[in-house]
Amino acid sequence: MATPPELARTRYEQVTSTIRSIIEQIQDLWRGMSAQSVEDDLLGEAGARIASAVVAGQFTVADAAQAYIAAQMVAQGGSAAAEAALIAAAFTGIAPGGGPLESLLFLPAIGVRRRLAAGLTPEEAMLGGLADMAMYASTAIADTARSADQVGMAANRSCVAYVRVVHLPACARCIVLSGQMYRHSEGFLRHPNCDCQTLPLREDQWPDVPTPAQLIDRMTPEQRRRIFTEDGARAIAAGADVGQVVNSRRGMDTVTRHGRDIQITHEGATRRSVYGRSRARAGDQFDRFAGQRYGHATTTRYFRSTRHRLMPGEIFRLAGGNRDEELRLLRRYGYIT
Structure with missing residues (x-):
């Protein structure tokens, strides 16, 4: 039988592979767009196809959430039975902040215009716009997966908590939270492009996930300087507490x-x-x-x-x-x- 960390890895790979597939579709569509017509393109057929692709990605990861929670509970000696069935479609079409997904996916057009106004070439502006679109799409899908996982946890009384699992490469804000345990209903701290995940727990136990110190040990000096800044990396190397070096906050619209x-x-x-x-x-x-x-x-x-x-x-x-x-x-x- 697969262990909880192995199941978490499988879930992580399922979500990330879904994101990669959607980003590849977006890249293909983006190639047919131009800096001169990007607004019209995103208001037209190309934009509709991008939105449909992201919605499909959201549905895919949400639809797999309940099976993931059930498998985790069984692997930990609990029950797969849930008191309610998750509705995958209820998680689609919504941006991470709660607004309309289509409005979020129009923002790259504004980014392209700003880059052009700043003097970048059309090619550079479109590359920046594609990076924006990829970030918005991947964040929306990853956030959908985490939300669906938490709803799946609530529907299964065997689950009482979850542990935050951080995968490298990761930012400083996520690294300091690696291995932290939370109640099943406690909010998940995340940021744009965050791919951290939940590992649901049947009872108070500490699975084999890396601590912040272990993650830092795996990083190269260059990675530490890039993530924590030159001064921060030097402070950590001198023995400073990572949590004091990094100010980890969540910015959510309310x-x-x-x-x-x-x-x-x-x-x-x-x-x-x-x-x-x-x-x-x-x-x-x-x-x-x-x-x-x-x-x-x-x-x-x-x-x-x-x-x-x-x-x-x-x-x-x-x-x-x-x-x-x-x-x-x-x-x-x-x-x-």
Whole structure:
């Protein structure tokens, strides 16, 4: 039987291979675009195909999450049985910050224009735009995988915690968190291009994952200087605490409702979505609104639920560790059934 670290490696490879496949598709589409027409390209067929590819990647990694959690629990002597089925489609079409994925994927066009204004050649500007697009796409897919994994953990009562697994190359902010254990519902600290993952645990145990010190030992002097800066690397070599050298923070967008900061999304909340249909059956009201395509209003034929949709991470925070409340809210907002 595969051990928990081996299963985590398999899950990591599944997510990263999915990302690589999507990035290759994006690169092929990007070659047919030009700096002069990049906005029109991303508002047209090329942009639609890029968005469809990323959505497909999000669905792929979300759809595999529950099987991964079940395999981990069985490998640790627990049960594969889950109390609810994860809805993979509920995790698609959403950017990491909760906004519309298509608006996020239009940002590379703005980056191209800025590079041209700064004096770069069209070729250089487009290369920079492709790098931006690859970062946004890979981050969206990786974040979907982590969100789906955490929802899968909540649906299986055998899982009580997770450990952060860091794969080199990694940034300083991630290295200092390697091997840290968290409750199954605790938020996952991440940043753009972060590919760290969760290793779900059945009970309090410490799997064989590298500590920050072990990761640093594996790095070359050049890598340490690049990741921690010259002064930081020298301080660590002199015995300074890595956590004091690195300031690890998460920057997430929030909105204020009734005096509280919460994370919400309108994505997946239309009448045609999984969540939207469930709200319609519950008698929720829907407001007419202009459709959005890469941040531009289209028509007003769309109807969106007046009830805000909470992000999975916000659900876990509001539930305060109460598994029954987590499951209730995850069902209410269309992530499980």
